Amino acid sequence: MEQLVETADAADLVDRIDAGHALTGTEALAVLATPDAETLALVLQAGRLRRRHFADTVKVNYLVNLKSGLCPEDCTYCSQRLGSDAQILKYKWLSTEDAAEQAGLGVRGGASRVCLVASGRGPTDRDVGRVTDMIERVKDENPGVEVCACLGLIKERHASKLAAAGADAYNHNLNTAESKYDDICTTHTYADRVATVEASKTAGMSPCSGLIVGMGESDEQLVEAAFALRDLDADSVPVNFLMPFEGTPLEGTWELTPLKCLRILAMVRLACPDREVRIAGGREMHLRSLQSVALEVANSLFLGDYLTSEGQAAEADLEMIADAGFRVLGRPERPAAASSCAEREAEPAAHACGTGCCGSRDDDAEAPAAETSAAETPGSPVLRRRGAGTAAAPNA
Ligand code: SF4
Numbered sequence: 001m002e003q004l005v006e007t008a009d010a011a012d013l014v015d016r017i018d019a020g021h022a023l024t025g026t027e028a029l030a031v032l033a034t035p036d037a038e039t040l041a042l043v044l045q046a047g048r049l050r051r052r053h054f055a056d057t058v059k060v061n062y063l064v065n066l067k068s069g070l071c072p073e074d075c076t077y078c079s080q081r082l083g084s085d086a087q088i089l090k091y092k093w094l095s096t097e098d099a100a101e102q103a104g105l106g107v108r109g110g111a112s113r114v115c116l117v118a119s120g121r122g123p124t125d126r127d128v129g130r131v132t133d134m135i136e137r138v139k140d141e142n143p144g145v146e147v148c149a150c151l152g153l154i155k156e157r158h159a160s161k162l163a164a165a166g167a168d169a170y171n172h173n174l175n176t177a178e179s180k181y182d183d184i185c186t187t188h189t190y191a192d193r194v195a196t197v198e199a200s201k202t203a204g205m206s207p208c209s210g211l212i213v214g215m216g217e218s219d220e221q222l223v224e225a226a227f228a229l230r231d232l233d234a235d236s237v238p239v240n241f242l243m244p245f246e247g248t249p250l251e252g253t254w255e256l257t258p259l260k261c262l263r264i265l266a267m268v269r270l271a272c273p274d275r276e277v278r279i280a281g282g283r284e285m286h287l288r289s290l291q292s293v294a295l296e297v298a299n300s301l302f303l304g305d306y307l308t309s310e311g312q313a314a315e316a317d318l319e320m321i322a323d324a325g326f327r328v329l330g331r332p333e334r335p336a337a338a339s340s341c342a343e344r345e346a347e348p349a350a351h352a353c354g355t356g357c358c359g360s361r362d363d364d365a366e367a368p369a370a371e372t373s374a375a376e377t378p379g380s381p382v383l384r385r386r387g388a389g390t391a392a393a394p395n396a
Contacts, residue, residue, distance in 0.1 A: 010042045014048050031270060032263050042266050050296065058301060060112060062303050067091065070092070071119040073121050076250050103138045113147070122151065127151065131149060131165075144330075146169065149171070154170065159199045168205065171208040173210045173238065174194070174209055174229060175193070180215070197234070210240065211226070229271075235275060236277075239268055240280040258289070265298055266297050269297045276299060280301070295320075
């Protein structure tokens with residue numbers, strides 16, 4: 001396969017994209033085939049597009065899991081799927097008060113967008129009513145914050161109600177290529193997912209749709225999926241790196257390296273040069289020490305924890321942004337590096353992860369074995385469920 005082995009090649013490609021050229025399939029495959037030794041040079045070139053459109057800002061997003069587990073769908077990558085044995089927190093709907101309280105923590109931690117997420121195939125009329133109440137409450141309590149709803153497959157009338165309540169965006173990921181989709185889900189189709197993204201657009205919400213990479217897809221399928229997102233005109237593109245939960249069919253699937261993750265992000269940036277590209281779930285375990293390098297390509301991340309697993313502590317996310325020379329979107333100054341553990345603990349509102357930080361995450365507490373979900377593969381990263389090390393039971 002043709003390779004972008006010369007830095008000049010990547011520079012020329014970025015120049016042409018900057019002038020309006022649309023990345024071709026051949027070029028996208030060449031980006032993914034960049035040798036490890038040339039990958040950081042590729043990142044620097046792709047970063048020119050990121051800086052041109054987003055300067056030194058990082059958009060901070062915060063997840064609120066409104067309803068966890070108990071899903072009737074069978075997405076193979078998902079810890080909340082039908083039949084999943086993953087030891088995750090499982091609960092039915094949060095109250096409006098609890099959802100608003102969690103959202104406020106994220107906003108005070110720096111988030112300019114709150115993502116209200118619920119497991120399930122899609123919402124009922126009653127579910128939409130609950131979430132519209134939450135949207136109104138969150139927006140009322142946090143002026144200027146964006147709210148993104150993520151409730152599964154959605155009908156146009158439900159999308160219209162969410163938009164009328166103030167939802168700025170709707171997330172529904174394509175996740176992977178159409179040619180790969182039957183391998184990862186049998187209870188709904190790729191076309192169902194596309195229809196939901198289109199319904200959110202019709203209702204006037206900003207379409208957020210992205211990927212999960214590392215599920216056994218080929219480079220051709222990565223390109224197919226990225227180009228589908230470009231064709232759908234997604235405004236924001238979260239790139240998730242598979243977290244292979246124990247108790248799911250993809251348990252033990254570890255096929256990404258930090259440099260491969262960077263090449264995938266660079267390809268997505270070149271395909272969608274002016275779109276929000278987000279380093280999403282799994283960044284900690286797959287990008288590892290290159291997380292901040294990824295911000296040269298991506299311009300967005302989730303703060304703190306994910307839906308069912310622990311992320312890096314929110315404080316560490318903010319430090320990473322500042323240390324790499326970026327600033328949080330919507331905040332004029334770069335976040336100051338946290339000065340001391342005592343000061344952090346005096347400001348619990350900054351602990352948006354909700355589980356403490358700087359070693360105070362109850363890591364010292366001896367969690368029951370069933371509460372951790374380290375992958376079984378020897379030497380693989382530890383995947384901890386959200387709530388592990390706390391008093392919360394998996395079915396709290
Ligand atoms: S990804 Fe969504 S629809 Fe699929 S199993 Fe998980 S919660 Fe259910």
